[in-house]
Amino acid sequence: MKYADIIVDISHEDLDKTYQYLIPEQLRDRAVIGAQVLIPFGKGNRQIKGFIIGLSDKPKWKEDAIKPITALAEDALVMESQLISLAGWIKDTFGSTMNEALKTVLPVKRTVKQKENRMIKAALPKEELVIILETERKKNNKGRVRLLEALIRTPSLDYNWVIDTLRLSLTTIKDMEKLGIIEKESSVLYRNPIKETSSTGRTIVLTPPQQEIVEDFLKEYREGTRQTYLLHGVTGSGKTEVYINIIEEVVSTGRQVIVLIPEISLTYQTVLRFYQRFSDRVSIMNSKLSQGEKYDQYIRAKNGDIDIIIGPRSALFTPFQKLGLIIIDEEHEGSYKSENPPKYHARETAIERARLCDASVILGSATPSLESYKKALDGEYKLYRLTDREGKRQMPHIWTVDLREELKARNKSIFSRKLKTLIEERLQRKEQVMLFINRRGYAGFISCRSCGLVLKCPHCDISLTSHNGGKLICHYCGYEENFPEKCPSCGSKYIASFGTGTQKVEEMARKEFPAARILRMDMDTTRKKGGHEEILSAFAKGQADILVGTQMIVKGHDFPKVTLVGILAADLSLYAADFRASERTFQLLTQAAGRAGRAELPGEVVIQTYQTEHHSVVCAGKGDYEEFYNQEMVYRKLMSYPPASHIMAVLIASKEEEKALKASELLTNALKQWEEREELLEYHVIGPAPARLSKANDIFRFCFYIKEEDYKRLVAAKDFLDGFYRFSEEFQGTQVQFDFDPMNSY
Template sequence: MKYADIIVDISHEDLDRTYQYLIPDDLKAKALIGIQVLIPFGKGNRQIKGYIIGLSDIPKWREEAIKPITSILEDTLMIEGQLITLAGWIKDTFGSTMNEALKTVLPVKRAVRQKENKVIRAALSKEELSAVLEREKKKNNKGRVRLLQELLIHPSLQFEQVKNDLNISAATVKDLEKMGIIQSEASVLYRNPVKQQPAALKAVTLSPSQQEIAEDFLKDYKEGIRKTYLLYGVTGSGKTEVYINIIEEIIKTGKQVIVLIPEISLTYQTVMRFYQKFGERVSIMNSRLSQGERYDQYIRAKNGDIDIMIGPRSALFTPFKDLGLIIMDEEHEGSYKSESPPKYHARETAIERARLCGASVVLGSATPSLESYKKALEGEYTLYRLSEREGIRQMPTIWTVDLREELKARNKSIFSRKLKSMIEERLQKKEQVMLFLNRRGYAGFVSCRSCGLVLKCPHCDISLTSHNNGKLVCHYCGYEESFPDKCPSCGSKYIASFGTGTQKVEEMAKKEFPGTRILRMDMDTTKKKGGHEEILSAFAKGQADILVGTQMIVKGHDFPRVTLVGVLAADLSLYAADFRASEKTFQLLTQAAGRAGRAELPGEVVIQTYQTDHHSIVYAGKGDYEGFYKQEMLYRKLMSYPPASHILAVLAASKEEEKALKASELLTEALKQWVDKEELIKYHVIGPAPARLSKANDIFRFCFYIKEDDYQRLVAAKDFLDGFYRFSEEFQGIVVQFDFDPMNSY
């Protein structure tokens, strides 16, 4: 490579502004993406620092006008350089532009107003201040008098206190400052998103199996061995205790730790366990933080003010200078895969980041992803097992109820006879119940019983969802319309919504169990900041008997008085058009079952289903992960689905349907010609066809899939298609996206 694209300021506004420099021959071997360099800049050729973000053989303007790089700064491996290297890896591995990858890994350096801690002090002696006070009294300057009187009592005052409590304007403060009577000092106040001061964590003694795992990991770490470990532990087996133990040892060595938790599980309860142990040295990232709060956490991490960052996949890019460990809890969760370009998976990206900075990775789950478990069985990851719950706690007893039999017995309620009698029993004993509605991949739609019309969004090829406020809403673009009185097609009055929502379950539970205190947790009840914590905290304090909710209630919560979990529609997620539907169903059911009996009281689980013989429901009922893994892998091998093989989804989108279709046809044809020309073994290409969501926000979407056993060969196919569409005029006005081993179907 002869030329390097260099950025000189790392902010989102300047990422597009790169400058091209010539790489001198003696620096070519060291000029890599992410490396910091010294370059001559501007007319005066002043020497400034920059980062290489791209390499090329093609000059962007006259070759004689391109200046050479002065030198490579090898001894300053800045954290930004490491993150830029990671962005380059994400671009190559998952398919995106370098700009998209950089915007993912670098902190959002926007003009966020910094919070300041401003302190006002007297600049004069007490005698001099008293004299000034007398003078201002005569002039009847009431604001100045109030401030000077307060300064005679308190030598320093917070600016916020002066402004709010003493009701003194900023102009008054400025005037006294100009006169040399007072002086102010300002320091940047970085926001800490963890508001409450927790009680200290009780000392935890690890069980022999937990201790063995912690010791084995730390032995490797002390010997300089950096690997990826999979901690497969049943629900309630104490994975968090193991994490806390190894984190404590790692931060003693001066290293920092990132703890990844899916957004849905990032609850007050989880964060507090770490905060109780490590106090102010812990911070969090999540989508509910303001832009200012988020940026402050990056700065605190970069300045070394914190040792542990907890958050969803974006926390992976925390700019720690001495990262020693990345923990990825609930590693099976689909939210670890980005749904917008670059469509990276946090698991592989965490492993690459750890490789770049010499850190270890621990993946944890009660229901590991098939991808991770396969790698652990093959020895690519080190496998640790925790097969029993902590202490005297037993795994719950699981009952499977066939809803077809309930219908035969004329029970049309959403509660089976078994579940109803068990709820009544719990209510009498003053124990708590969780009712989980499995709505993954399923939504309440509105249709006409006379002509069969399903009401759809005019902008997206998706059915509208009925809401309690009388509105029909599209969950893709946000379009709204009122619920019709009659069918717009045939005029029939028999138009109604189908599908049971959490609100309906709550209403039915109130009718079935009158006088019972019920809390509901779903997207509507948790919209406001702190909504999750409010509901979970009320339930934990025993302010409700029953908690009704979707998947957000089954993630990692620990309620000692919950002795019964009812899964109302176990098989709904099996109807999603997704090859991972069985795996997601098994994981959800196992997680839901894991909420019961987490203290001394024994737990029971009732799984209600129409498909009692489906393998995901059978094995979830037995709590048998290994059995499920073997059966599911047979299906994946048969169909060449991940992790037995790999898939690349290619999406072509345009405002014009014809253009989108033509683009996807051109790409598949070009791929076939390239394969023939290169005499490669044929890739298995499926499609093109309209995407499942064929129109979204007035944009038409077509996709095709490429199946291939070797991931690197899929990357080569992506590189070819990327080059083909970027350098062809046929693709103007077309957006092409790549997604490796997609988590959701298109």
């Protein structure tokens, strides 16, 4: 290869541009993608660092105008090089452009005003300051007198305090600096997003099973073994304690650690526990931080000022120079899969990043994803099990209530008789209750009981959702309209909301239990910065008796006084048009049940359902993961769904419906012709058809799926379709996206 596409070091220039350089003959063997280079840049040919992200034999403009690379960096592979190599792997593995992958792994340099800590210090000994003070008093220089008096008491003063409190002019400060009486000093002040958190140094005493896992992992780590481990521990078994003990050892060797968590809402409690052990050597990275805070955490990590970063999916790309361990807690969570190109999965990407920097990976969950558990059973991951709760505390007693029987008994409340009785008992005993519902908003959909009309968004093919204040809102594009007094189709007044959301549950709970203090936690109540922490902290301090919420309340939280969890409409997620619906339902029910009885007080759980006989409900009621896995895998093998096979979704979008349909047909036909021409085994293609969300923001969407056991064959199909789409004029005005083993159906 003669030419290299180079992205300049992100600390200098905009990420989005690449520049082509000539590779000198003597460097061609070592000029590989991800290599760090020194290049002449701009009119002045100033020497700056850059990274090779592409190689080619063809010049993009006149050959004599292309500058040569000056040199390759002689030092070992550095952080940015690793992340660029990772971006190349993401591009190839998950089907995206290099630019999309680079934007994911490297933060775009934004102009962020750095905070400075500015001080004014005495430049002379105290004795000399006293002599100068007497001279300035005789001259009646009041400003200088105030500053000298302050410096004699305290030889180092905050700059802003001097200006604001001592009321000194900038001229006075400059004059005294010129005379050599004072000197100014400034240092960059990095924002720390962790506030009001104290370090207690609490010692964790491990149980024998926990100790066994820690010792086995560390033995292998010290011997240089780097692999992926799956920690399958029941809820309350102390997975976090295992993580903390392992991290302590890894950090003591000079290596750094990334801890991924699925939701921003988990950060508060997780950080608290880590901060108590590691103090200010731990920090967080999440979307609620300001740009300044994010940039500061990036620099702190790059400079080695912190050892541990905690955050959701994006924290995986923290620029640690000596990364030694990546932990993915609640690894089964769907939020670890990106919904925007590149549609990477954090689990596989973490394993690749760990391979690049000689690190280990620990995946942890009470309800592992079928993909991870299968790999553990196949020996690809090493499996650890924690089968008991800490302190031999009992797992909660689970009641499964058939809502069909409740209706027969003329109970039309959202609270079954059993749940109502148990809530009243808890309120009398001053214990806490969590009510979980996996819906958001005031209600499900708006429908006319006379003609059956469902009110939909005019821009997106989904039903509008009713919210407080008489508003109907589209949760895809944000479109709003007022709740109609009568049906716009037939004029009937029998138009109402169906389904139950968190706001409605909160209202009904207030009516049913008027003395109870109730908090609600969902997307609407946690929009503002710090919203999660505020609600969770209030509940943890006992400022509420009942916490009503969506799935964000059931993941990983530990509240000692919660002795009852009510799961309303437990089977609602079974109705999703998605092959993972049963798995998600089982995980949600098990995770929700796991919030009860985590301390000395025993816990109970009420699962309210219409599908008492469904295997995900039955197995969750028994707390039997293995039985659920075995039953679900039978279905996955039968239908050739992951992890028994692989599936790739191809999404085609256009502002013109006809164009989107035609493009989807062209792609599926081209795939068939390619199979015949190359004499390949036939791919199993489903579709094309309109996507489930067939219209969003006035853009029409079609999709088709390809099932294939061999992942490499799926990647080959993606490469062919991507090339066909990019080099054919017939696809103008359309967009094509690829998604491997999607977490949601299209």
